[in-house]
Amino acid sequence: DAGITQSPRHKVTETGTPVTLRCHQTENHRYMYWYRQDPGHGLRLIHYSYGVKDTDKGEVSDGYSVSRSKTEDFLLTLESATSSQTSVYFCAIRDSLDHEQYFGPGTRLTVT
Amino acid sequence: AQKITQTQPGMFVQEKEAVTLDCTYDTSDQSYGLFWYKQPSSGEMIFLIYQGSYDEQNATEGRYSLNFQKARKSANLVISASQLGDSAMYFCAMRYKGGSEKLVFGKGTKLTVNP
Numbered sequence A: 001d002a003g004i005t006q007s008p009r010h011k012v013t014e015t016g017t018p019v020t021l022r023c024h025q026t027e028n029h030r031y032m033y034w035y036r037q038d039p040g041h042g043l044r045l046i047h048y049s050y051g052v053k054d055t056d057k058g059e060v061s062d063g064y065s066v067s068r069s070k071t072e073d074f075l076l077t078l079e080s081a082t083s084s085q086t087s088v089y090f091c092a093i094r095d096s097l098d099h100e101q102y103f104g105p106g107t108r109l110t111v112t
Numbered sequence B: 001a002q003k004i005t006q007t008q009p010g011m012f013v014q015e016k017e018a019v020t021l022d023c024t025y026d027t028s029d030q031s032y033g034l035f036w037y038k039q040p041s042s043g044e045m046i047f048l049i050y051q052g053s054y055d056e057q058n059a060t061e062g063r064y065s066l067n068f069q070k071a072r073k074s075a076n077l078v079i080s081a082s083q084l085g086d087s088a089m090y091f092c093a094m095r096y097k098g099g100s101e102k103l104v105f106g107k108g109t110k111l112t113v114n115p
Helices: none
Strands: A004-007 A010-013 A019-025 A031-038 A042-051 A054-057 A064-070 A073-078 A087-094 A107-111 B003-005 B010-014 B019-021 B024-026 B033-039 B046-052 B064-069 B074-079 B088-096 B102-105 B109-114
Touching: A004 A087, A010 A019, A019 A031, A019 A087, A019 A107, A031 A064, A031 A073, A042 A064, A042 A073, A042 B088, A042 B102, A054 A064, A073 A087, B003 B088, B003 B102, B010 B019, B019 B109, B024 B074, B033 B064, B033 B074, B046 B064, B046 B074, B074 B088
Parallel strands: A010 A107, B010 B109
Antiparallel strands: A004 A019, A019 A073, A031 A042, A031 A087, A042 A054, A064 A073, A087 A107, B003 B024, B019 B074, B033 B046, B033 B088, B064 B074, B088 B102, B088 B109
C-alpha cells in the first residue's frame, strides 16, 4: 500500500471558519492531488501539484487554495468554509513513471 | 470536454458468477487512459486496473479484466467469479492532458454480490 495519510480524518466546523486539511506521503512521489466526493458526483478534482511550490487548479477549485512547501506534504485550505463544502476529501499521489493514482483514506468534513 | 458515463447505478450478481460494469467515455484526445477503482463501504479508494489508449491488448489483473472497445469508446470492467468481498462501489475514470494526468471520474456503480 502507498504510504499516504490524511489528517484530520473527521472534522466538524462552523460556516465562515478557516480549515486546513493535510496530506502526507512517504513515497517521494512528484504528483499530488486533492479530490472531493459527493453523492451523485463521483470524485472531482480540486487542485493538484506537480512539484514543490508547483500547483494548478482542477475542475472545482473555487473556495479552495493549496500549498506544497515540501515533497511529502500537500495542504488544502478552505479560507472561509461554507455548507456546500461539506464533503469527503481525498488526497492522491502518483509517481512520475506511473499512470495510476493511489488514494489516502479520506477526510470527512462537515460544515454546520 | 472529457466525460465518463456509468449508466448502471446498481448491479446485482450471484456469488461465483461473472459481472460486467459498463463505462463509456468521451474525449478528443488521442492519448488517454482508463482506470477502474473500487470503493468498499469502509470508504478507501482501491486501484484495480488500467488501460492505455494505445494498448492493443485488453488489460487483466487477476479476476479483473477491462474490455476496451476504442471505436465504441467503452471500457467495461469484467469481474469473473464474483466474491462477497466484491460488493462495493466501482468507479471508472479517465486520465487526460498528459503531463499532470488529471482524472475525471464517473458517478459510480454499486455492485452487490448475493450469496
